[in-house]
Amino acid sequence: MxxxxxxxxxxxxxxxxxxxxxxxxxxxxxxxxxxxxxxxxxxxxxxxxxxxxxxxxxxxxxxxxxxxxxxxxxxxxxxxxxxxxxxxxxxxxxxxxxxxxxxxxxxxxxxxxxxxxxxxxxxxxxxxxxxxxxxxxxxxxxxxxxxxxxxxxxxxxxxxxxxxxxxxxxxxxGADPEGEVGEFHQPETHLIPLMLDVVSGKRAALTLHGTDYPTPDGTCIRDxxxxxxxxxxxxxxxxxxxxxxxxxxxxLGTGTGFSVREVVNEARVVTNQDVPMNEGPRRPGDAIQLVSGSARAVQELGWTPERSSLKQMIADAWRWHETGHYNK
Incomplete structure (x- = not known):
């Protein structure tokens, strides 16, 4: 049934x-x-x-x-x-x-x-x-x-x-490894696809929304x-x-946070291309740092976040970004 x-x-x-x-x-x-x-x-x-x-x-x-x-x-x-x-x-x-x-x-x-x-x-x-x-x-x-x-x-x-x-x-x-579905918004607001738009020449530069956060490099941190x-x-x-x-x-998370600048630096490595950036003001409501553990999910559900390295997520997103888009 x-x-x-x-x-x-x-x-x-x-x-x-x-x-x-x-x-x-x-x-x-x-x-x-x-x-x-x-x-x-x-x-x-x-x-x-x-x-x-x-x-x-x-x-x-x-x-x-x-x-x-x-x-x-x-x-x-x-x-x-x-x-x-x-x-x-x-x-x-x-x-x-x-x-x-x-x-x-x-x-x-x-x-x-x-x-x-x-x-x-x-x-x-x-x-x-x-x-x-x-x-x-x-x-x-x-x-x-x-x-x-x-x-x-x-x-x-x-x-x-x-x-x-x-x-x-x-x-x-990221995106599914087979590339059947992926991340594509209009308008786009998420960091990684915005960054990949810049890498592929669809945008002139990435705007950093706040560079004065009390973090090691001044940008906010996310898991x-x-x-x-x-x-x-x-x-x-x-x-x-x-x-x-x-x-x-x-x-659900990895327990490890990455700043916006760290994500950008990893994208430069994965794509082997530069990511031009502009500095802008903070966005209203944005938290400084959010890092989530997943010990309960691992222990009780048997969940294993196998693909959740920053390198893998950007690589999968980049593959989708180059091949997959939807049309209204």
């Missing part, structure tokens, strides 16, 4: 990789996406249902049609600067849309929920490897909206038995995880729930 998994945001960067991993694991991923930032060309591994999370009636239709055994929820607005400028928009879309989805899942009897949260729920906590026990104190509306969704999931477990696995992670990079490793963890989380395990939070 085929097991259908509803993947919200399945036409996006991480969601499309998750659909590929789900198909490889024997599931049928059903992508639910409004294509505001996703790409229909990225939906290659299962059925596609276009719709918006704010449309409860459409969600009910999709649950009735496919009877998914679980939800894997990636769809969200995720730009920190935009969130600071438009907090209402982020609360409405991220929290309101997620509440619709959670209520629709419960109404349909779908009791397993895997949620893509973020280490942005922790805010600025420098010199600390963030783990599941670290206090959450988000410093921008994006992180606050994700923390609120985590709280909704806990409340719905108490009231309705909705079991969940929550993943907190920050910067995701990066390879997208293929990340979605493997999500499949393990799904199996965790299928095994009737308790709801759980897992952080």
């Amino acid at each position: 085929q097991k259908h998994i509803l993947v919200t945001g399945g036409a996006g960067y991480i969601g499309s990789h998750a659909c590929k991993a789900l198909k490889a694991a024997g599931y049928v991923p059903v992508t639910f996406d409004n294509l505001a930032t996703g790409w229909q060309e990225a939906v290659k591994f299962g059925p596609f249902e276009q719709g918006d999370l704010l449309d409860r009636a459409r969600l009910d239709e999709v649950f009735a049609k496919w009877s998914p055994v679980a939800v894997m929820h990636f769809a969200a607005l995720s730009q920190v600067g935009e969130a600071v400028a438009k907090p209402g928009h982020y609360w409405r879309v991220n929290v309101g849309g997620s509440l619709n989805l959670i209520e629709a899942a419960v109404a349909a009897g779908c009791q397993n929920f895997v949620f893509s949260s973020t280490c942005a729920t922790y805010g600025d906590q420098d010199g600390v490897v963030l783990d599941e026990t670290t206090q959450q104190r988000p410093s921008n509306p994006y992180g606050s909206s994700k923390r609120a969704i985590e709280e909704i999931l806990r409340d719905f477990e108490v009231a309705h038995g909705l079991r969940h696995v929550i993943y907190r992670y920050f910067n995701v990079a 990066y995880v390879h997208v293929s490793d990340l979605v493997d963890a999500h499949v393990l989380g799904l199996k965790w729930l299928e095994d009737q395990r308790d709801s759980r939070v897992f952080c």
